[in-house]
Amino acid sequence: MRKTKEIFILIIAVLILLLVNSISAIEIFESCKDKFKTTEEVTVRSNVDRFCVNKEEGAEVEVYIVEDKDSSPLNILMKSKINNTQFSCKKIWDSPKVGDYDVFIDCNENEEYDSNEPFDSFEVIAVEGDGKARRGEKDIRDHSWFFDREEPNLINEMLQLSLLAENENIVLETLTIRAIGSGNDTEIEKLEIYLDENNNGKVDEDELLIGDSQPAFLEDNGVTTLNLDYVLVEGIEEKFLIVYTMKEDTPEGEFSLVVDSIVGIGENSEKEITFSGLPLTSGTKSVLPEKTCLGSLTFELEPNPVVKNSLVTARISGLSGCENKTIVLRLNPCGSSLKEEIAHCIFNEKSGGCNISFLSSSNKTYHACIDKNNDGDMIDFGEYDFKDLVVVIPEKIEENETEINETETNVTEFKEEKEDSKITASVTDIEKNFFETGGFFLLLEVTLLLILFVLVMILFKMRDGQEKED
Ligand SMILES: [Ca+2]
Ligand SMILES: [Ca+2]
Ligand SMILES: [Ca+2]
Ligand SMILES: [Ca+2]
Incomplete structure (x- = not known):
């Protein structure tokens, strides 16, 4: 029985000890985690009403995040205000950098850490970034090219790449390209990568070159790894162009390329990042024979001036090597979308042109x-x-035309007179009809009949008077 009592007391003592220990383990002020990721916000909490005992409850105090609270001077990474009261996890640092840090409250406002001030330590660890590659919306796809000595353009965009860094910035390191297709790739002068700043699928003046190789490939269907010089900022998708510079005499054939890999280094994690979404194959460039249709098209109209409604001939000249090409004569400028033609002719090498006839x-x-x-x-x-x-x-x-014009004028005048007379006629129509249909005579007859009737009546009256006298 006594032994049981001793065990019971021992258990109580252990429990009290544990309780005391756990109370002392509660920090009055602390960071909410020991390890934060670079993708997280750093938060702190207060477990008491007044962690700065020299300050009123709720008063604003300054919180510091520093590399080492005991160093002098302090290397401050973040400084902000919080209230001297109890609160749960509160954000104090948005995008933390990798490292070990101290966080403390400057209760006595001397801008340094004093031994009685609340503090805690935490670590920020890097989250390894992701690199993503895909084909850009302005990708060039299949196309053809030939050397044009009149307007030489050796620059050939081959592929538009869209690259995205997630979780951290990526320092681009290398890009590996493999040549494919029937064309001899050693005949490509240069291979370059540009930032397509205006995202138009074309290399523009002043766009940034981030990597190049000359010659493009050391062997046909060879592989070239380019060193890149660009930092891809986290969350911003950027467009890049892979560009070939051709030679004047690059032989005919089909040229394509495959982007096999892109490698970078995570700016925070310092880890190697291999881009996903690869390999990506470019469209096929068909290199055709050099342009043969040379010279400047010109023409004369014969005769000019010309009599109206007679034949005019447009004599086309100034070209060579344009066999089987059509020359169109039209009233709209050659760049106009209205393509209605008057007539056309097919280029004839012998005459160095062709003729088109039409009526003026x-x-x-x-x-x-x-x-x-x-x-x-x-x-x-x-x-x-x-x-x-x-x-x-x-x-x-x-x-003749003058006469016709005069006649036309007379006809017009006559018509106008007629119009006027029409208006007059409409006013006198009733009268006119009245006289024309004999209405007047009818009225005259009726009047005469009435007079006759009155005379007869007078005659009878007079006879009656005479008979009464008799
Ligand atoms: Ca202080
Ligand atoms: Ca090839
Ligand atoms: Ca561009
Ligand atoms: Ca053209």
């Missing part, structure tokens, strides 16, 4: 157009010309 009508500007470089428009170098046609009207025609 009035003074007009005529446009001759050709698509020398097969790009679907007629506004490139040497593809268009225009001339004014002067149309004259012979004197005979002019006289």
Whole structure:
């Protein structure tokens, strides 16, 4: 029985000890976690009504986040105000950086840590970023190219890439490209990566070059790894262009490329990040023979001036090597979307052009157009010309036309008179009809009959009077 009592007392003592320990373990002020991630907010809480005993409850006090509270001077990462009262987890640091930190309350406002001031320590650990690659909306896809010595353009966009860094900034390191297709890839002059700042799928002046290799590939269907110089900012999707520079004599063939890998380093985590979404294959570039249709299209209108309604010939010249190409004559400029043509002719190498005949009508500007470089428009170098046609009207025609005009004027005047008389007629119609249908005579007859009737009545009266006297 006594032994049981001793055990009971022992248990009570242990419980009291545990309770005391647990009470002392409650910090009056602390960070809500020992380890925060770089993607989290750093929060703190207060477990007492007044953690600064020298201050009123609820008074504003300053909280510091520093690398080391005991260092001098302090390396302050964040400073903000909180209330001297009890509160649950409150945000005090938005986007923390990787590291070990102290957080303390400067109760005596001397801008440094004193041993009686509430403090805690915590760690911020990096969350490894993600790199994502995909094809850009302005990707170039399949296309053809040939050397055009009149308007040389050796720059060829091959693929638009869209890259995104998540969780942290990514320092781009390398990009590996593999050449595929029948064309000889050693005949590509240069391989470059540009930031497509205006996202138009084309390399523009002043757009940033972030990596290059010359020559593009050391062997046909070879692999090239480019070093990149760019930091991809977290959460901002950026567009990049993979660009070939061709040679004047790059032989015909099909050229494509595959982006096999993109590697970067996480700015916070300092870990290697391999982009997802790869490999990505570009469209096929077909390299065609050099442009042969050269020169500047020009034409003469013969005769000019020309008599109205007679034949005019547009004599096209100035071109060579444009076999089987169509030259169109039209009234709208060659760049206009209105494509209605007057007539066309097919280029003839022997004559260096061709002729188009048509009937003259009035003074007009005529446009001759050709698509020398097969790009679907007629506004490139040497593809268009225009001339004014002067149309004259012979004197005979002019006289006849004057007569006709006079006749027309007379007819108009006559018509106008007729119109006036119509109005007068409408006013006198009733009278006119009245007289024309003999109504007047009818009235006259009735009057005469009435007079006769009155005379007869007088005659009878007079006879009656005479008989009474008799
Ligand atoms: Ca202090
Ligand atoms: Ca090849
Ligand atoms: Ca651009
Ligand atoms: Ca063209």
